[in-house]
Amino acid sequence: MIVKDVDSITTTDKFIKAGLSAEKTLAFYLSREFKDAKDVLVLNDLRLESDNDSTQIDHLIIHKYGMVIIESKSAVGTIKINDYGEWYRLEYNRGMASPLEQAKRQATFLKKYLDKSGLKPPRDAFKSLVRRITFDDVPVDVLVAISDTGIIDRPPTLQLDKIHKADMIAGKVKEIITSYQKLDSPFSLTLTPTPLRIKPESMDAIAQFLKAKHVPRQKHVRLQARQDKVTYTAPAPVKRKFICRKCGSDDLSILYSFSYYFKCKRCNENMPIKEHCPSCGRQSKLRKDRNQFYIECKECNTSTPFFKNTS
16 A cells, blocks of 8 residues: 655756656556555655654555665666675766665664654564563665666675665565565474564554654755755765776776866776766866866855875
8 A cells, every 4th residue: 555655846956856756666666566455555755854863765665574665776877886885886987875774774763763653563472571572673674776777786795685676676575575474474494583563553553653754855955955055064075986997996097188087097998077066966077286186066166175196
């Protein structure tokens, strides 16, 4: 059952548009699979605030044995994940935060939020006698959905079973629920403890509570935009590592021919630079000062260190 759809937002920002498009695509896949399922509740585009903190959950699934958080990521090129679990966009030749870790932080936030809500967590006749059950005992699985147009370059050394293309996510959610059903079976031979069960009325209470507490993103974005016009603090420079898309070397230099580009000193591969302001996300130009390069954003009136050529 679909409890909440993706909010309607009007924006000219291409990055926000791309993100919304990815969320709406996955919301469509989830609706096609679960819209008639009474034992699976879906909340799309859920934003919660608590104690000067907030979290944006792209998609939340509530089922009989717990919840699933799905983080949607828009991609038109290749997203590479290295052996250390670090993420990298080849399209922009830049690193990115791990959406998998992002979803895990959302899960931690959600459990604490529900513990403060006054809602009663699931009960277990035996476990409740041993200790107090809280929402921290409710399993929250995480998945990452990459746009159908994107390519996932996975390292063979890591088992990344939580990262999939958007059209496969609904099936993965069903697999997660099925795995808990098998543990709950009286014929289960595994030593894994029987999972908690959430009653249908409790599932509905949790879903309706979260829906009522949702803070629309459009309101937040407009408020932040007004605040940014009044006061602005430039972000602290973040040290980034650039690597060659062909050989993986980090021995690069920036050269100029009609525009700035990276050149690999090991294999002579040339790579375009499509840099964006770290604050507003708009595509920006590079400024060279001797061997140091800066991102120049006219919109934010900032100059951020980007790269330094070495001899």
